[in-house]
Amino acid sequence: MEKTIVVLPGDGIGPEVTREAVRLLETVGERFGHTFHFAYAKLGGVAIDETGTPLPEETLKACLESDAVLLGAVGGPKWDRLPGPQRPEAGLLALRKALGVFANLRPITVYPPLASASTLKPEVVDGVDFVIVRELTGGLYFGPKERRKGDHGIEVSDTLVYSEQEIERILRLAFELARQRRGHLTSVDKANVLESSRVWREIAERLAPEYPDVQLTHLLVDNAAMQLVKNPRQFDVIVTENMFGDILSDEAAMITGSIGLLPSASLGSGGPGLYEPIHGSAPDIAGKGLANPLATFASVAMMLDYGFGLGAEAEAVRQAIARTLAEGWRTADIAAGGPALSTEQMGETVRNAL
Amino acid sequence: MEKTIVVLPGDGIGPEVTREAVRLLETVGERFGHTFHFAYAKLGGVAIDETGTPLPEETLKACLESDAVLLGAVGGPKWDRLPGPQRPEAGLLALRKALGVFANLRPITVYPPLASASTLKPEVVDGVDFVIVRELTGGLYFGPKERRKGDHGIEVSDTLVYSEQEIERILRLAFELARQRRGHLTSVDKANVLESSRVWREIAERLAPEYPDVQLTHLLVDNAAMQLVKNPRQFDVIVTENMFGDILSDEAAMITGSIGLLPSASLGSGGPGLYEPIHGSAPDIAGKGLANPLATFASVAMMLDYGFGLGAEAEAVRQAIARTLAEGWRTADIAAGGPALSTEQMGETVRNAL
Ligand SMILES: CC(C)[C@H](C(=O)O)[C@@H](O)C(=O)O
Ligand SMILES: CC(C)[C@H](C(=O)O)[C@@H](O)C(=O)O
Numbered sequence: 001m002e003k004t005i006v007v008l009p010g011d012g013i014g015p016e017v018t019r020e021a022v023r024l025l026e027t028v029g030e031r032f033g034h035t036f037h038f039a040y041a042k043l044g045g046v047a048i049d050e051t052g053t054p055l056p057e058e059t060l061k062a063c064l065e066s067d068a069v070l071l072g073a074v075g076g077p078k079w080d081r082l083p084g085p086q087r088p089e090a091g092l093l094a095l096r097k098a099l100g101v102f103a104n105l106r107p108i109t110v111y112p113p114l115a116s117a118s119t120l121k122p123e124v125v126d127g128v129d130f131v132i133v134r135e136l137t138g139g140l141y142f143g144p145k146e147r148r149k150g151d152h153g154i155e156v157s158d159t160l161v162y163s164e165q166e167i168e169r170i171l172r173l174a175f176e177l178a179r180q181r182r183g184h185l186t187s188v189d190k191a192n193v194l195e196s197s198r199v200w201r202e203i204a205e206r207l208a209p210e211y212p213d214v215q216l217t218h219l220l221v222d223n224a225a226m227q228l229v230k231n232p233r234q235f236d237v238i239v240t241e242n243m244f245g246d247i248l249s250d251e252a253a254m255i256t257g258s259i260g261l262l263p264s265a266s267l268g269s270g271g272p273g274l275y276e277p278i279h280g281s282a283p284d285i286a287g288k289g290l291a292n293p294l295a296t297f298a299s300v301a302m303m304l305d306y307g308f309g310l311g312a313e314a315e316a317v318r319q320a321i322a323r324t325l326a327e328g329w330r331t332a333d334i335a336a337g338g339p340a341l342s343t344e345q346m347g348e349t350v351r352n353a354l
Numbered sequence: 355m356e357k358t359i360v361v362l363p364g365d366g367i368g369p370e371v372t373r374e375a376v377r378l379l380e381t382v383g384e385r386f387g388h389t390f391h392f393a394y395a396k397l398g399g400v401a402i403d404e405t406g407t408p409l410p411e412e413t414l415k416a417c418l419e420s421d422a423v424l425l426g427a428v429g430g431p432k433w434d435r436l437p438g439p440q441r442p443e444a445g446l447l448a449l450r451k452a453l454g455v456f457a458n459l460r461p462i463t464v465y466p467p468l469a470s471a472s473t474l475k476p477e478v479v480d481g482v483d484f485v486i487v488r489e490l491t492g493g494l495y496f497g498p499k500e501r502r503k504g505d506h507g508i509e510v511s512d513t514l515v516y517s518e519q520e521i522e523r524i525l526r527l528a529f530e531l532a533r534q535r536r537g538h539l540t541s542v543d544k545a546n547v548l549e550s551s552r553v554w555r556e557i558a559e560r561l562a563p564e565y566p567d568v569q570l571t572h573l574l575v576d577n578a579a580m581q582l583v584k585n586p587r588q589f590d591v592i593v594t595e596n597m598f599g600d601i602l603s604d605e606a607a608m609i610t611g612s613i614g615l616l617p618s619a620s621l622g623s624g625g626p627g628l629y630e631p632i633h634g635s636a637p638d639i640a641g642k643g644l645a646n647p648l649a650t651f652a653s654v655a656m657m658l659d660y661g662f663g664l665g666a667e668a669e670a671v672r673q674a675i676a677r678t679l680a681e682g683w684r685t686a687d688i689a690a691g692g693p694a695l696s697t698e699q700m701g702e703t704v705r706n707a708l
Binding site for chain 2: 141250
């Protein structure tokens with residue numbers, strides 16, 4: 001198989017972790033007989049510094065022509081004072097929209113050797129294994145925004161907008177995923193307050209009979225925020241709108257104790273997917289060789305799986321990560337004060353485990 | 355002192371817990387020489403059943419003329435299929451708006467004898483003590499909602515609207531509260547995406563110099579959802595907009611292990627406040643004498659404190675609750691399978707401890 005991957009190293013620790021991810025992909029290619037071509041492009045703060053815009057034309061063009069996009073991380077204090085549409089994050093949002101990756105999949109799993117790093121009791125996090133499916137190209141993130149002078153000073157608004165089609169396609173994707181897993185789908189909304197949530201719930205109810213093998217449950221978002229803390233093991237697949245998904249998926253990730261290790265895949269219909277670790281750009285440790293590349297490696301596994309249909313290769317990467325951790329190898333963030341590998345050493349260890 | 359309190363028992367376990375709260379207030383009145391007059395009115399499902407509307411005119415009138423409003427809980431499966439504006443929750447939202455109670459205060463504290471009930475490790479929850487100040491009468495809850503037929507089926511929107519004045523008054527209240535506590539204010543927003551959050555942040559920055567004794571920190575809402583799990587002890591006062599506050603305050607409450615015991619106060623400028631437990635109407639145990647009245651008692655303490663300026667009386671109620679728990683008395687929800695008091699017995703025990 002031959003594939004072209006656009007790498008967007010981005011800001012902070014992004015360049016370090018994507019460098020190791022590229023090496024890992026090269027090793028996968030050698031071992032399984034595939035050729036991966038890498039093209040590099042700029043996104044985020046680094047793009048602002050060089051071109052004045054967080055998503056340059058040529059970056060977008062390269063991504064659209066690729067088979068998959070691998071992103072490190074974007075953002076940092078340096079660009080925090082810029083007006084909204086000129087920030088690094090705006091580049092990421094524009095890229096998501098342009099690629100049409102409406103479904104953000106975040107598997108929430110616990111790596112047993114790291115479970116004790118969770119602030120939750122071991123008996124609560126043990127065996128947690130669910131996926132959050134977050135709608136990624138609609139809602140409050142992309143609706144009209146307005147700021148104007150009114151009678152009481154500034155009047156400001158953001159708009160949470162969804163079309164039936166947008167809601168239906170994300171729900172269908174989640175139903176399909178639940179069907180391939182344990183058959184339980186939790187749809188999270190705020191139907192007792194939001195009209196958009198009521199439409200969301202109606203559509204979920206309308207689709208449910210088409211997936212008789214999936215058990216659909218509705219949960220209000222405030223209750224979901226509680227249930228994630230109370231009993232995260234109850235979940236299989238959670239589906240929710242963009243902003244709720246942003247909040248709940250970070251909460252859920254923190255619960256595992258493995259947050260530095262969790263990947264994500266953003267998928268559309270047909271075009272290239274966007275794969276990135278869920279951690280941020282960590283400007284405080286950037287350039288020091290301290291960053292943990294495992295979340296990016298796990299994102300590579302998702303790329304192999306969802307992007308290229310290479311299930312065996314994906315599984316090999318996941319097992320190499322698990323074995324490395326089981327053998328006790330750690331980067332500083334998860335070493336709990338013990339001995340730690342550098343980013344590069346961790347990359348090498350996982351490649352050797354492959 | 356003479357005060358008129360409107361009691362809204364509401365639905366589910368609401369009538370049981372407010373009945374005990376009224377008895378408690380009577381005992382406080384006797385012990386400290388105050389006269390509390392109680393007027394009863396209907397809100398929520400019970401009002402729908404009797405009058406066809408969740409907030410009848412006479413209920414609103416009684417509340418507006420009172421010195422404070424005590425609410426049990428509203429809602430239940432019976433009314434879940436009604437259209438949005440006819441639901442029990444709509445009555446509560448309309449009441450908040452009509453009373454102008456723009457600030458919802460939720461103290462998040464851990465009762466030491468119950469700390470082990472948390473799913474978080476004891477060393478993480480031990481000593482947690484902060485207050486969430488949630489904006490309560492603006493944002494997505496009250497902005498224009500629209501549902502219409504578009505090119506891709508239904509198009510639906512909710513609008514997150516704030517005026518400068520609304521943001522300023524809630525931030526000022528939070529700054530004042532932080533000043534009376536440990537002097538640390540965390541303002542939670544999503545300034546990297548939402549225009550309303552950027553205005554929120556600008557106003558917070560503009561006000562900060564007026565409160566030099568308060569240390570202001572900004573936190574993105576997704577990060578806040580993580581930090582609450584990672585290290586809840588870092589917080590003193592958190593201030594945020596309506597929907598974020600709904601989600602984060604429930605998450606925070608669950609973290610303590612004391613969720614069934616946590617109170618809330620909704621305050622405006624001058625008019626009567628609204629005091630209610632943060633737990634729901636628990637229809638599954640309604641009418642069985644199993645409900646825990648302690649969250650409603652703690653809400654009574656907030657009423658005495660914030661509503662009537664009766665600090666000593668409030669403290670007496672809080673201490674009676676703490677003593678009762680320290681002596682080992684429990685209702686079923688917190689008994690962990692051990693012996694449990696009924697709602698009425700728990701009420702009596704706390705009154706005796708007073
Ligand atoms: C950087 C930011 C705009 C982004 C989001 O809110 O979507 C991030 O938090 C994420 O979850 O990928
Ligand atoms: C019942 C519901 C409308 C309400 C809200 O979302 O405000 C509740 O969750 C709360 O937090 O008081």
